[in-house]
Amino acid sequence: xxxxxxxxxxxxxxxxxxxxxxxxxxxxxxxxxxxxxxxxxxxxxxxxxxxxxxxxxxxxxxxxxxxxxxxxxxxxxxxxxxxxxxxxxxxxxxxxxxxxxxxxxxxxxxxxxxxxxxxxxxxxxxxxxxxxxxxxxxxxxxxxxxxxxxxxxxxxxxxxxxxx
Amino acid sequence: xxxxxxxxxxxxxxxxxxxxxxxxxxxxxxxxxxxxxxxxxxxxxxxxxxxxxxxxxxxxxxxxxxxxxxxxxxxxxxxxxxxxxxxxxxxxxxxxxxxxxxxxxxxxxxxxxxxxxxxxxxxxxxxxxxxxxxxxxxxxxxxxxxxxxxxxxxxxxxxxxxxxxxxxxxxxxxxxxxxxxxxx
Numbered sequence: 001x002x003x004x005x006x007x008x009x010x011x012x013x014x015x016x017x018x019x020x021x022x023x024x025x026x027x028x029x030x031x032x033x034x035x036x037x038x039x040x041x042x043x044x045x046x047x048x049x050x051x052x053x054x055x056x057x058x059x060x061x062x063x064x065x066x067x068x069x070x071x072x073x074x075x076x077x078x079x080x081x082x083x084x085x086x087x088x089x090x091x092x093x094x095x096x097x098x099x100x101x102x103x104x105x106x107x108x109x110x111x112x113x114x115x116x117x118x119x120x121x122x123x124x125x126x127x128x129x130x131x132x133x134x135x136x137x138x139x140x141x142x143x144x145x146x147x148x149x150x151x152x153x154x155x156x157x158x159x160x161x162x163x164x
Numbered sequence: 165x166x167x168x169x170x171x172x173x174x175x176x177x178x179x180x181x182x183x184x185x186x187x188x189x190x191x192x193x194x195x196x197x198x199x200x201x202x203x204x205x206x207x208x209x210x211x212x213x214x215x216x217x218x219x220x221x222x223x224x225x226x227x228x229x230x231x232x233x234x235x236x237x238x239x240x241x242x243x244x245x246x247x248x249x250x251x252x253x254x255x256x257x258x259x260x261x262x263x264x265x266x267x268x269x270x271x272x273x274x275x276x277x278x279x280x281x282x283x284x285x286x287x288x289x290x291x292x293x294x295x296x297x298x299x300x301x302x303x304x305x306x307x308x309x310x311x312x313x314x315x316x317x318x319x320x321x322x323x324x325x326x327x328x329x330x331x332x333x334x335x336x337x338x339x340x341x342x343x344x345x346x347x348x
Contacts, residue, residue, distance in 0.1 A: 036254065038253050038254070038257070038289070039286055041284055041296060041298075042284070043283060043284065043296070043298040043303075044298075044303075044321075048284065048286070048294070048296050048303075048305060049294075049305055049307070049317060050286055050288040050289065050290070050292075050294030050296075050305060050307050051286065051288075051289050052289060053289050053290060054290070073254045073255065073256070074254070074255055074256075076254075076255075078254055081254065141309070141313050141315040141327075141329060142315055142317075142327040142328055142329055143327070144290075144315075145305075145307065145315045145316075145317045145327040146317065146325050146326075146327040149305070149317055149319055149325050149327070150325060153319065153321060
């Protein structure tokens with residue numbers, strides 16, 4: 001179901017609409033990814049693994065968005081959230097699973113079409129897990145924790161959230 | 165109405181400032197704080213439970229719990245996650261389940277017994293609750309998810325990260341591993 005323009009809040013950036021553009025899975029390793037962060041640790045002023053989701057971590061890509069665009073959620077602008085950034089290269093790596101097979105994490109362009117659930121977001125990507133070329137919606141808890149901590153440590157906080 | 169606790173600085177020597185015999189809710193039960201004591205640089209709070217017994221306190225508590233004030237602080241904070249609104253965060257985050265909070269509180273109690281206190285307590289983005297430990301620029305974390313699985317990890321912030329599933333029947337092993345990492 002498409003959303004009429006009237007249902008978009010004021011200020012929703014036009015750059016996040018597809019406007020006829022096609023899926024683009026060409027990334028350079030230095031392209032930046034933006035994610036919203038709810039909390040950071042007062043010890044490191046960065047998120048911890050428990051502040052990061054896995055797999056299918058949602059990010060916006062810098063090729064098609066500005067950092068603050070990541071604060072748009074379900075037609076609401078999250079003014080008290082923070083903004084983090086990392087590169088495609090930092091989000092692309094493999095981790096050995098319990099059976100020795102490597103789980104590959106990689107960034108994939110995943111534009112969001114307008115719906116009742118979310119506004120259109122052409123810049124949306126997900127960091128997804130693959131095992132032997134097959135996408136894995138779930139990975140083991142230990143591996144998931146390691147992935148999340150790697151991401152947390154890679155994140156550069158561009159804007160701190162209002163609360164720790 | 166339960167009076168709120170007032171804490172002074174947590175470091176280096178945490179102190180709980182409460183009037184003796186002030187009732188306190190911990191773990192869904194009312195306790196009465198009997199007093200505080202400083203011992204070896206640690207502050208201990210004495211609790212007896214529960215309050216809702218007909219026999220009032222007469223010297224020996226019915227059940228005495230020894231817990232550091234920083235752990236008590238942690239338990240109160242964990243209890244607070246029970247009242248997170250359903251749409252907390254950006255509305256897409258799962259609220260910590262009462263069971264995950266309960267498990268985490270037990271972990272806090274046991275780690276306290278082994279001399280470990282978390283420096284950060286947070287609701288998890290994956291649904292659940294998490295404890296963070298920092299010392300000497302090293303990190304360790306424990307996360308209890310809503311599916312009741314428990315994972316721990318250590319990191320030295322130089323790329324070496326180790327994560328493992330926690331056996332709740334052998335928390336001592338996890339406590340030793342975390343302490344060894346933090347003190348290395």
